[in-house]
Amino acid sequence: MTSTTTFTNERRAEIEFSATPGGYTKLWLVNMLLTLATLGIYGAWAKVRNNQYLYGHTRIEGHRLQYLATPKQILMGRILALSVLLILVGVSMTHPMAAVGVYIALIVAAPWLIVQGLRFTYRNTAYRNVRFNFKGDYTGAFVNFILLPVLSAFTLFLALPWVIKRIHQFMFGNCEFGGERFNLNTSSGVYYKAAFLVFILNTLLMIVIFAGAGSSVALLASGSDQNQAERASQIISGMIVPLIIAMYAVPYLVQAAFAAVIRNHVVNHLQADELARFHSEITVLGYMGVVTLNAIIILFTLGLAFPAAKVLKMRYLASKTTVFVTPRLDHMANTVDGKESAFGEEAAGLFDSDLSIV
């Protein structure tokens, strides 16, 4: 489903992504080394440089995206987040019964952290000197990230696609650029279709894997000159490898399929009236191909190929995305500053719950 609105005097803006897997790997590796050498303190500078590279190599109509966060902001955010984490760990270790209170405090704080984190990322992203902004609030975050997901459990998770739609709506539909609000008009139907596709794919993959495991087990167990214990352990070994593959690979692939369908839908329906609209034409197979290749190279390099994989994925996504803009873009004024605290974003990273936007 593509959006059929066009704006007056709109022009097509090509997206060029010039980062190279080799180039980014070199930068990422050296920065990681410096981070380790400084016991993590340089990590704030590393994060800024990594993002500056990726943003700076993303051009729309020849103008580069800008990442404007400063290392100091990120460092402050991390120090604050680390202090809070240590206090929480200390409290729950010395007063184990207070653990309940800690969990409640985390649930109450989570929406605020999410909004803070999104605001920080949006506000420190700029195009042609004009920063983006995030207008979501605490209530929205609480409802969409906590209340609804919990309630969806009562519907046996049948409401989950709808909840995901609402989460995306919150994350991307509250975007502002130079004071101009973006709208996101997604349909629940597409989310449900994608979920159904995922379900079918998941079932098919599981059948294939267990059929494969079953036949290999049958082959192994057919040897009549083995004693029972050996045969039993071979059957178990025969099942374990497919099980491990199934546990890790299948959700990964299935998630990629879902993401591909939804990404097109979200991007195609994101627009700021008479200013900009987007078009995405990634294919499920194409996206799954990139994602699978990435998984293989990351696996074989024990994670070192992560920067290369990131560039490959971004390159694919950029090649299938276009922007349509109007002349209004050439006369916009910046409406937000970058003085946002990085606490929310860094706390999310520390608690390992960050959201990736791209």
Next chain:
Amino acid sequence: MVGRSNIRPAIALFRDDGSLRVLATDYDYELISTNIDKCRQGDILPGIPVELHFPDGDYFIPDDADLRWKPRTGILAYMESHILMVLLAALLVPTSFWLVFTQAIPAAARTTAPLIPQEIMDRVGQSSLKSLEYSMRPSQLAQYRQAEILKRWNETAAQAGLTRHYQIIFRHGGQPNAFALPDGTIVVFDELVELLNDDQLTAVLFHEVGHVDLYHGAQMMVQASAGAIVYGLLLGDMEGLSESILGLGISLGQNAFSRDMETAADDFAVLKLKATGINPEVMASALRALPGGEREMNSWREYLSSHPERAKRIERIQKTE
């Protein structure tokens, strides 16, 4: 332009004395006249043109990504492109991670674990017991039997020179097992008492005491927390599959430490058995008596387990005799 999305095509002209003029190329008039010393050079990143920031906030983006405005070389950009530096990084980064998670953090945990105030560990122990009580039932052992075991334990403990008071409590747990809590409480299941003889039971008790005496509980706590924090700090920005792989690697590492601790507890038990005049062979026979020992493990499956392979443990004990 500062604060606005307006862009003007322009060229920048320099003179040797440092004065700088920026001329608009579309209408051929001067936009800015200043001196290079008043301007700030932007960040240098490989493949990206370097911005020149003027005092009033506007900035100039050159077409040439290799142009540098000021003689100060970008050390970082140099390092990031210099192949030797990159190879060094490719080698040192995984090595450092390995060292941090397998040597540095455990060593730090080992040294700080004994320093944790005993009151805290006592509270952790009591809290754990409270939550565990839900899965255990009261002991079905006869009172006299429990008293017998306690009496024997107190005598043996004194003989072994144990430095703390270890209190034994009995429960019905559904399988032969025993475990020690950081506050010195040792929980023994009825099934274990019924399975082992007196000396074998003593051996198992010494093993559990070893865990407490060697601060294993505290060490695990510190290690897990420190590991999670360091992981969040260093690798917090990684996403997706890389996270899963590294997380898997780290939990396999934790299992390795758990196995080391089991071995250390075995060694402790052998030591104390000898000190009380009991043949350490009873420890081996106790391990053999426990269910599940007949199944031979494949070597790779050991990586997934928190205890070393039973045969290896028995072998090690017998070597000390």
